[in-house]
Structure formats: structure tokens, C-alpha cells
Amino acid sequence: MTQTLLPTGLAFRAVAQDALRDAHDLFLAALHAKPASDEQWDVMRHAYVADRTFGAFDGERQVGTAVSFPGSLTVPGGAVLPMAGVTYVGVRSDHRRRGALTGMMRAQLEDLAARGEVFAALHASEPVIYGRFGYGIATVARDLKVNPKRARLRPEVPGGGTVRLLDKDEVVPALSAAYPALLPTRAGLMGRSPQWWSLSYDRRLRTDHFLVAAHFSDAGDIDGWVGYKPAESSSADPRAGATLYVLDFQAADQTVANDLWRYLVGVDLVDEVVAYLRPADDPIEAMLVDAYAVRGETEGELWLRVVDVPAALAARAYGAAEPVVVEVADPFLPANSGRYRISTHGAERVTDEPALTMNAEVLAMVYLGAWRPSVLAGIGRITVADPAALPAADRLFAVDQPAWNGSLF
Template sequence: MNDLVFRPIAEGERRAVHRLLAEALHASPPDDKGWELVGPSFPADRTLAAFDGDAPVGMASSFATAIAVPGGKTLPAAAVDGVAVRADHTRRGVVTTLLSEQLRDCVRRGDLIAALHASEATIYGRFGYGAATTGQNLRIITSRAALRPEVPVTGRVRLLDPAEAVGRVPELYRRIGLTRPGMIQRPELWWPAYHDRLVRDGGGDHRVAVHIGPDGENGYAVFRTTDQRTPDDPGRGALLEVRDLHAADPGAAAGLWRFLIGLDLVAEISAPMRPADEPLRALVTDARAVQVTGMEDHIWVRLLDAGAALAARTYREAPAVVLGLEDRLLPENTGSYRITADGATRTGASAQLRVDAEVLAMLYLGEWRASTLAAAGRITVVDPAALVDADELFRTDVRPWCGTYF
């Protein structure tokens, strides 16, 4: 690896580095028209790369955002949206160098948390990332999934044309707000590649429906349909795939699901990575019509400034617990933290529970119980009584969830 150069990329290198990312993910790089949409979402700022001569052979990129934490605060965060190594340069420590430097760069920028979607579950734990949210993949058989009659109707649903969808959904997402721990703000640069290209006139294959309540638009769904008919099964209905669905309240969410389930000629709905506690099965007359086809890790987070991040979230009422943290890559985080219902502070007291950076990230948003991780050998337990208290302190009313692809 001595012949490789690691550095931030220049403006003119963006497309070559993005091509490297696409090829590593076994996707086709965008053509010129596609690059017009994707390019603005891939700025040179915050992108590090490894170069072999003039050729990029590894990269790690992020964009600045903010993430919601338990209690409702939003913290400055880095959304890591691309990590890749060219196939002929793997197993040479390129990812280790890039991700380690990226962590330090994010700290310098003032980010308190980093977040990512892990393409492989075995890579990121050694860099202090932990699987902090879970999503459920749903399959809905529409012929059996009518909403129960007592589910209130709080508005109506309208389809947007592509120009409306590009212009209005970003503002609607901002108005709905970050309603769960783990949700992130979507900066302006996010929308062209992750939304606009899906719904744009003349090329996108997704449609957008908005829910309109008494005070205006309060939810939306981005979806597409795929024809499933075959010569052997010409009457088979279409598959509807839900890409993005957010609502300001349960009534708006129910209205959107009622609309999607009721679309003509749709046989089933696929809704990946929905909140683990979304109550859709309770909304329909036949709960078996809503099938959970899988549960997967959703976003992984990494505490960059453990003290500030722990102090920013809220905790439930329980006796204090002292967590001992060992952070190998960001040793300034190593130390003991006293967690109480009033907050979290550094302390010189002896640790009752000892964790590493990955496990602390798993606890942070409330998805994992300390007792579960201790039973798996992931927490060193000095005081067994502290496990019950830690379970209660970190518990949240709703399951954390992100709901944003990046």
C-alpha cells in the first residue's frame, strides 16, 4: 500500500470516483443525463480517496446532516454514503485507512455522530459503528388487506405529477419532521439522486401520492408498480413497491396505506425497511395479509464525541449507571460516563458496565437492551444489578428508525 496516495478528491475527479463506487456495488455508472441528476448529490467536499497514480482505487464519502436522538434533539452528523475499493486493490488495508481518516475528519468538522447503511454486516463494527436501528420488510396481499372499518378517515389522497413531486415533497418531508430517533435531515444535495431521478418527467418510474388532512398536506408515499403477468399467468396483478412513506400522524399514515392497498390491479405490496413497530397488521381486517418477510439492520451509527452525544439524548427514570467505554480509534472518548435520568456526564467512578464503541452505538438510540447484549457476551458486567437499570435508562417509547436511503 506504500505506493498509494490518500487525499481529498478535487472537483474534476468526482465522476471518476463515483464510477468506482458504482462498479464496486455492481451497478452501471450513470450516463451523461444520469450524471446531471446524480452529480449534485456527490460533491467533492467530504470525499476521501486512495489513488494509484492518477486512478482512484478506493473512496469514502459523506454528507453533512443532522440526526434525531431520543428526547427530540437533532445532532450534527455525517451520513456516510459511499465506501468502495476497486476489485484489484482489496485486502490491502485501503478501507481501514480511509474509514479511520474519515472518522477523524468528521470529528474536525464538528459532527457528533456518523451513520451509514452497511452493505456488509462484518465490516463496520471494527470502526466503532453499531447496528442501531432495525427495519421490517413487509409483503401485503391486497385482496385480503382491507383496513378495519374503525380506522378513521382523516383526509384524502391525491397523486402528484412529476414536476409537483420534485418541488413539493422536500418541503413536506421537512414539515413532517424527524418523528423517531434515527431519522435524519435530508439536505438539498440529497434530493436530486435519491428522489428527483425516480419521479422526474420522461425518465422516472415512481409515482407520488400525498395525504391531505384538515390543515393541508401531512404525508406522502413514493412508489412504483411492476407488471407481473406472464403467458402462464396472464391475470396476475401488479407488484407495488413502496420506496418512501412518511406521515405526520397515524391518520395520515393510515390514509396512505388505505390508498396503496386499494389501487386497482395490484396483487401485492412490497414495503422494505419499515419501522419495526409500525402497526400495519393491527390496521387490517386480516392480519395474516400483512407478512413480515424479514427483519434487517437498518442504519449503523458511530458516536464521534461520546460525551456530547450521550449528554444530548434523554433517559428514563432509573438509578444511575456508570458505563466504561473503550474507543480504540478515537481514544479521546475512552473513559467512564455516569448515565442518569438527568443526563450523562464524565466521571472518575468505577465502571459498572464496560462497552466498546460498537456496543455503545447499539445502545444509543434505544434499539438494543443492555441485558440482551450482556447475555451475548458483548458487555463486560461488573455489577449485574446495573443491567436492569441500563435497560430502563436507554429505553425509548418508539423503536428508532431512519427511513432515508443514502
């Protein structure tokens, strides 16, 4: 087993199979949580893969951990490229600020590049951390709070099919079989590996009161669902209803989404529906007779890291505009650094003088269309040699529909 020595004297290497539980407990400790019980570990062990679980070591003592699992990402134009989901990142509190996280991130990204994975992605609990490793906010979503007592759908909102609660033992087989058909419907969606289903569904089904209502088409196929956790009111008032926390909301089209919203706001004895990380263009307010039944808060959703810049730029579709030469600076993965001519017809590596220069974090921010290059240039995030290139870059990276990930991990 190879390892990398860090400047601080820490060492980095893959975690052995028989040490994965200790790695998980280290992560929990970083969150100030107690170690996993045998029952909890029996679920979580399926989310761990030994050669994708890295550790920072002080001698033989593991002091940091970072995990990835395989997946994919749908990019503008519909291509689906390999992507790693990064999770369970933590460092012991007595080893912070000693280079453990930087060493793990570097080694992990080098490993993902060697695997041929074009992207890495994560959901950041502390957003100030990951920009220096080349991760940028690539999708924006809304957390929605809906008052079901006021949330009556307008009569013209269409619907079709039926909604049924699934039994626990049918949830993962049914949803994992239905999900791939949804991937082409929006840029930003990610493929869900067995590790993702263990991490996000098996754990909740076994340890929480977690329900899944699936939408069936007229042909009897699942084409959408909501996974949610009911929570009883903490109020002493016996008339207070529950809150439904929606953690997974998938729909093949707007009609399916309409039916799922109709189901959620129609559940009895509920005072509030909280739907996390809905697409920025979810039209729920316009669906309701009383638009003020909804309150929403916008936030960054998926943090993306472009691991293979040439492959990523070549794969996505671009809008109609004059070509722009962009220089990417990526000291963390130097093979990505270079100049790329981006046009309606694709992207290629060139030696021409760049019109725009950006780092890896900013490239991730514009790649899925969440941020316009002209806006980022206006706040100093992009260096501009040719101001005339900015309107063209805006059109090249523009998308018809906001990118959205929709998968918590």
C-alpha cells in the first residue's frame, strides 16, 4: 500500500478494509457525534469502499478521512460523464490547520483523475473550505416551506397517473430501477450508485420514520416520487399538526411534479411541508391559488470540481456566439491548466492568447450555467483581457433550464 508524506509530517494513504468502521467513527467525531452502533454500521458499511476511502495519518493514528463513491453527471446538451460523489470528509479537532485536509483533497483528486472521473462533487457543510481545492457552486436551489392549509392548487393545474406509498422493502429496488430514465431530463442530475442508495435511503429506511410516495404513470411505471420524513409537532397544543420534511423529490415532467405537490399538500394533519433543495424554477407559487402559502430561500446546492477540464469542456453543448479563448489556472491539478477555444461547435486546447482567465473554482461555477461569466468578471472573479468576449461567453455557457442536482449525499 502506497502513501504520500505531507509537509507537516502527516501521511496519506487508502484506509484498509478492516479500518473502515474506525474511519466512519472519526467522521462522526468531527461532527461531535457519538460512534456508530452495530446496527448503524451494518447499514453504513455499504456506503464505504476501501480503495475510495482515504485517511490522513499521524504515525499509525488516523486523524482525517475523505470518502468518494462512483456516479455520473448530466451536462448541458445531455451527455452523461463519470463523476465521483465526495462525502464523509472530516479531520480530528486536535489536528486541524496542519495540512490534513489539503493532503487528502489533493490525493483524492489525483486518484479520481487516474480513474477517469471527469468531475467530483459534494454538498458543503462549511462553504468557505472547498473553493481553494477547485470546487465551485455549480447549481442553485430553493428550500421551500409550504402551508398546506392555504396551499390549494389552481383548478387548471394538470395531473395524471396515481400516487401510492411504497412498502419499505420495495423502495430501493423500485426507485433505483426507475431513476436512470430521469437522468436526461435536466443538466446537473447525477447517477446514483449502490453506495448512494445505501447512504441516502437504506440508512433512513432502517433508522428513521421515512416514507416514499411514488407516482405511477397510466402504463403502471414509476415516473416520480417524494421521499419524506414526518415529524410530530413539538407544541403542547394537541391540535398542532406534523411537519413533512421532503428529502428527495423527483419527477419525469411537470405533470408528475404537479401530482406529487398535490399529494404533499393534501396529507391530513400536517401544518407545514418543507421541501429541501428544489430547482430554482420550481413553479409552486404559480400553481397555487394563494401564492403566499409558500416561503422560499435560495442557496448554493452542488459544489462541483472539474477533474478533467479538456473532457468536460469538450462534452457539453454551447450556445450560439463567437468563439472565446479561455485560460484555466489549476495549480491543484496542473494537467488541467491551459488555454481552450470554446465555440458553438465545442472546445479544444489551443496556444492563442486568452480573452478570459479563470481558476478551477470559477470554471465549475460557469460550467453548468449557474453563473454568467460577465457577472463573475464584474466582481473580479474572472480576469478580462478582451471585454468584448464577455457577452459571447455569457451566450456560450447559457442554459435553457437551470441545472439542478436533487440528490443529497
